Amino acid sequence: MVALRKQFCVSLEDIKFVSITCQHCGATLTLDMTRTTESQTEHKFFAPRTCQVCMEQHDSAIANLDNFRTAYCSLSAISKRLTFSGASEISISDRDADKTD
Numbered sequence: 893m894v895a896l897r898k899q900f901c902v903s904l905e906d907i908k909f910v911s912i913t914c915q916h917c918g919a920t921l922t923l924d925m926t927r928t929t930e931s932q933t934e935h936k937f938f939a940p941r942t943c944q945v946c947m948e949q950h951d952s953a954i955a956n957l958d959n960f961r962t963a964y965c966s967l968s969a970i971s972k973r974l975t976f977s978g979a980s981e982i983s984i985s986d987r988d989a990d991k992t993d
């Protein structure tokens with residue numbers, strides 16, 4: 893029996909942008925993870941707290957992108973060795989499930 897599984901896998905070095913879609917108006921803002929704008933420097937945070945189109949507050953969880961970007965920058969030296977995917981190729985629990993003792 894052959895099983896096919898669709899899996900998305902991306903290297904950290906291939907990730908450069910993050911997009912935020914406003915929950916109020918649907919506008920999307922794309923931020924470059926590799927650069928810092930004057931506005932970001934001035935406001936001392938990476939992710940804007942309000943939508944630049946409708947001026948409503950973003951969900952408070954959006955502020956966590958600041959921490960994500962800090963981690964992203966600190967991992968840049970080893971970004972070629974880091975990949976993200978939806979599932980692992982072989983997990984420990986998969987191996988345990990195959991035991992027949």
Ligand SMILES: [Zn+2]
Pocket residue numbers: 914915916917918919943944945946947948
């Ligand atoms: Zn908006």
